[in-house]
Amino acid sequence: MSIERGLSLRPYNSFGLPAQARQLVRIRSDADVRRVLDHPELGRAPKLVLGGGSNTVLTRDVAALVLKVEVSGIRLVEERPDAWIIEAGAGESWHGLVEWTLAHGFPGLENMALIPGTVGASPVQNIGAYGLELKDRFESLDAVDLVTGRSVTLSAHACRFGYRDSVFKQGGFAGLAGKSLITRVRFRLPRPWQPVLGYVDLEKKMAETGVHEPDARQIFDWVCAIRRAKLPDPAAIGNAGSFFKNPVVSAEQCRDIIGRDPHIVHYPLADGRVKLAAGWLIDACGWKGKSIGRAGVYEKQALVLVNRGGASGAEVLTLARAIQESVYGRFGIRLEPEPVVV
Structure with a gap:
């Protein structure tokens, strides 16, 4: 060692x-x-x-x-009549896994292309994009207890997935935050494959291209193009992707906000609540393109905070808190950061 x-x-x-x-x-x-x-x-x-x-x-x-x-390796574990089960080491690149599955004829992850980070982080955050979340494709994972050294396998139920949340972010007696290290993750990719297209940006791509029955590779290409147009490449401009979670409010709260701001971007949920676009809220408060010190808000997407060169973690947090106060002052909504602060 x-x-x-x-x-x-x-x-x-x-x-x-x-x-x-x-x-x-x-x-x-x-x-x-x-x-x-x-x-x-x-x-x-x-x-x-x-x-x-x-x-x-x-x-x-x-x-x-x-x-x-840095646990590596990707393989087909099982081929069932209704699904392919793919296993990947926690240290593998998430986007690399998405590319591998498509190259080997196992579609199902294409909506989550270009999400930065590793496979092991994907269940921690329950990553998601363009109508799909990790939990929708999750089979199980292996982890090691950081106290006993015992290896365990956890099901989706045991992971307690929520919106950008899981048992690995939860503290207390029942939570596993800081208590486990994920080594491998297995994914259930349904057969036959069905496209997930119920998202505005993808619908726009279908209208623009005239392709109304895209295959998985076409969706992958669209998602990559959409993300590259909106989000900065971390290799060029330091960032952590979406910095805040999209807040979820009651239908009544949403109606109240719409009464004051009719153009607010919102998405009705199956349980009657409404998800609001955090980027829209931040932009409405005038933060897009603004900076505090060397930390700034990306010009093309207000949900992304960036390192304009030489920023410190303290500058990023100062900017984030100023945005939170601004959004709360105007809309009465508290934005919750996605990244872990160390």
Whole structure:
């Protein structure tokens, strides 16, 4: 087991924020986790699990032992009459997995193309885009308990998926936040494949191209084009993707807001509540393109906060809090950040 000390984490977080790890160990298997736990010093140390760093805001150097997840491998586990079961190592690129499934004839993840980060982070956040969420394609996952070193397999029910939420983000006695390290994830891709098209941007693409029965590759290409037009590439401009969750309000609250702002972007949900577009709320408060210090709001999408060059985690948080106060002052809605603040 190799222990790296005083390592810069700037290359390991998509915001490109400055921070150092006092100690870091690369995890490539369940056995690597157990070696850490059996170590006389590292076993008792506080731990921070780090995947692709695409959902993390680093505000300081990390004193905890950083477990950098690099478990690799993608394979077809089982071919059922009604589904393909695909397994991927937690350290694999999420977008790389989506490309692999399409290249091997296993469609079903195309709506979530180009989401940054690793496979292991996908169930933690219950990632989603363009009408599809991770939970819709989830089969099970393997994780290692960071206290006992025991390997466990969790079902969708055990993961307690919610909107951008799961048991891995929940604390307390029943939550697993900071208690487990995900090593492998399995996905259930339904057969026969059916496109998921009930999303405004995809409907626009169908109208523009005249293609009303797209295949999975066409949807993949559309999603990539839409995301590239709206969202900055983290390799060019540091960011963590969508910074705030889209708030969900009651139908009555929504009617009240529409009475004052008729153009608000909103999506009725099956349970009678309404999801509001956080980006629209932020834009309506005049934040698009604005900056505080070296942290700013992306000019093409107000939901994305960016590092304009040399920003610190503190500057990003200051900007985020100013936006939250502004939106609450105008709409009475508290925006909840998506990234984990360290």
